[in-house]
Amino acid sequence: MSEPKSRAERRAATAQRILDAARAEFGERGLEAATIRRIAQRANVDPSLVMQHYGSKAALFAVAIQLGKAAPNEVEAHLHDVLDVRLGALPPETRALMRSMLTAPEAAAQMSTFLNERVDNLSRAMGGEDAELRAALIVSSILGLTVARHFLKLNAFNEASDTDIARVARRWVTTGVEPPPSD
Template sequence: MAGTMRDAKRAESSRRILEAARAEFAEAGFEAATIRSIAGRAGVTAGLVMQHYGSKEALFRSAARLPADDRDTASEHVRDVLDARLGDLPPETLALLRSMLTVPEAADAIRAHLDERIDNLTASLGGEDARARATVAVTGILGLTIARQLLRLRAFDEVSREAIVDAAERGLGAVGGGE
């Protein structure tokens, strides 16, 4: 019985830490979020956060993972990512994007990130063609990001961000559908 109580307490701590991490990463971004700020938000010690997740990177990966086979959450996530990528990006993200075609390490970093995003979205979508839909969504967002952030196409100045997100969502639209 004591083990069961301990397991329940551990699971509750983990849930609170993940919830706090999602909020902190959303507000501050990966670079500015700290283990201490996440721990404070969760009402636990920084040591407990590290005990549960091992590193800030591992915590971020857990916090960013979409729930499995949850199409509504996946569609909302795609919309949120579209909106974020069409806004101002952190300097380190822009540096990676600018360098990805000429610097192998930058290409490796982008590739690893996008492969992880495709895997995550695939699991969340479910269905026979989930991997294809996830691939189209992630690479479509990459294309929009490059067109807006690096090429600075005039259309992004002439059309509202919300209109572009709505159109992209319709274009990628069936991300949440399928089977």
């Protein structure tokens, strides 16, 4: 493949290298352990370029987890990754947003926007009949699990390991990935 010639082509190629590096880093280390510095190192760029292209680690993560049209097994693998992230410790900004989403209109709007983006992304990737509704149910289920585990501290979750919760939740949360058979 030839090297990009124009400034716009070089910029796009750099952004893609950063995104590829971020996907690999998030996949290996998870959101919390991944760092801008490691992502930049992996992409062979200065860390300031990562920030220049994506603004923040959270924004880069949001772009990195976007799905295109995907096969059911790819959607399931993506949902398993999301579960793993949500079962681990929540970043401080996520904890603050979730604590405030039912009492502060600004937090509710931000959470709604984020979740609607997740639903849109997932429904496009899944396709088929009722894709948007199935995606909304899956996203809502993961949100409910996150709230029950990290904030309400339900006994069953406190007494189970992350591995056990993930094992059971993976089968449960991916039930609606494929459209139901037509009658």
